[in-house]
Amino acid sequence: MLEKKTLDYEKVVLIGVVNQQQDEEKSKEYLDELEFLTYTAGGEVIKRFTQRIDIPNPKTFIGAGKMEEVAVFVKNEEIGTVVFDDELSPAQQKNIEKILRCKILDRTSLILDIFAQRAQTSYARTQVELAQYQYLLPRLAGLWTHLERQRGGIGMRGPGETEIETDRRIVRDRISLLKKKLVTIDKQMATQRSNRGALVRVALVGYTNVGKSTLMNVISKSEVFAENKLFATLDTTVRKVVIRNLPFLLSDTVGFIRKLPTQLVESFKSTLDEVREADLLLHVVDISHPNFEEHIASVNSILAEIDSKDKPTITVFNKIDNYSHETIDEDDLVTEKTKVHYTLEDWKNTWMSTVGDNALFISALNKENLEDFRKKVYSEVRKIHISRFPYNHFLYQEYD
Incomplete structure (x- = not known):
């Protein structure tokens, strides 16, 4: 008799903010959607943290006190991934990783990861790979030093798992190559559409x-x-x-x-x-x-x-x-x-x-x-x- 496989979900914490653009109700709704995205990517949300902050902290996005609260929870509960609902700058992501010592993703990288899972055809995979490289390019400086520890799981699919020699020049070359490939496929698809x-x-x-x-x-x-x-x-x-x-x-x-x-x-x-x-x-x-x-x-x-x-x-x-x-x-x-x-x-x-x-x-x-x-x-x-x-x-x- 075959044993029934159980899905091994990663333990994830979500972080959102309340500000002038989104009140508490709107923030909760965005985090509900982020939780669904996390589940789709293969994660289980253990806790949500929300902070009222009008201007994001340029270093860590959220305030020092809230960051300390998150750090304690992440350590005690052995959380593997923290996902922010808003896009982080490369510097913010690097600083937060140093404090929390786990994978740090934002909504953009989470969606890109789901797209990497879901892409079936060569065309879709090319589109996703291009988007991932464009997202990774400004984040290369601090990424590779953490790569060995972070290998695998949510946010690490696709180009994030390639060899460490993937520096800025190689990534730019790859982006250029993918764009040319898409142009070729686009022409083929345009011809297909015209032939209908x-x-x-x-x-x-x-x-x-x-x-x-x-x-x-x-x-x-x-x-x-x-x-x-x-x-x-x-x-x-x-x-x-x-x-x-x-x-x-x-x-x-x-x-x-x-x-x-x-x-x-x-x-x-x-x-x-x-x-x-x-x-x-x-x-x-x-x-x-x-x-x-x-x-x-x-x-x-x-x-x-x-x-x-x-x-x-x-x-x-x-x-x-x-x-x-x-x-x-x-x-x-x-x-x-x-x-x-x-x-x-x-x-x-x-x-x-x-x-x-x-x-x-x-x-x-x-x-x-x-x-x-x-x-x-x-x-x-x-x-x-x-x-x-x-x-x-x-x-x-x-x-x-």
Whole structure:
């Protein structure tokens, strides 16, 4: 009989701050997300530390007193990794390592590590490797002296494990080589996209872990990897889909996230080209997440960065099977009704008045309201197709 393997999670401490840009509630929300990122990378969060500080300490990011508190906890609990929610400067990272004597990561390096785990194709691995080298370049001075002690685990995948001779010149050469490689692959992918003919292109976009891949599987009847972890898919998957007799191309793209490292946005430009060149966007939203409206704003912000915010868009509110809300007793005349008390019907009325009839409420997992989804997508794709090929209008009738 085979023994059941147990996952060996690293013990991790998280550190966040409260300041003018983010209050306690916002800081807690960011740390919740950071904890999910840590779990995705293979870590177990043992404790969180938060400090109210308007201007980060230039040497150690947090204040001396809080740093001492963290140091005592790290030593007593034998913590292997400390993750900061904000990006650390190379000097800060080096100073903190000397004090805490363990691996020090920030949100950027943690996300890069997850991407290194998740990259499956040569293209995705090249993109991630480029982003990692760009992140490592200013941090080389203090990195190699700790490398032997820190080898392996969260934050140490990819180029961090290469030989110590990887100095600045070699890294710059490698960055240049990777950029040339990506340019070559980009041209190949652009040719592939141009060879897809006259089919209408539809792209799934959204925050990470909202159910895009699950929806892709249901609609295209294909098997795209889907998992309840952040960044389950990095590689763009394109499938030909037919609703009734109308064919179109559906692509699943990498999920967005707040504080997405600029190195990754730069490296994954070609992945985002699928979004840029799409005729229709399906913006998938996890309505069961308490802060889904902020997720929508984050996605819209990135779409604006890549000049795709004004494309025809259907907002698809997914996971209605997981949605819950606080209830108010009818006799309660004191409690003010806020968004935490909204029913699904309340949200429908809210968003229908915001985006008109371009909002849908579904459960991809339980296949709820998928007929409405198909009908709406068919209608929008048909409009685009007929505008492009007016003489084909008789081939595709209105959805009954």
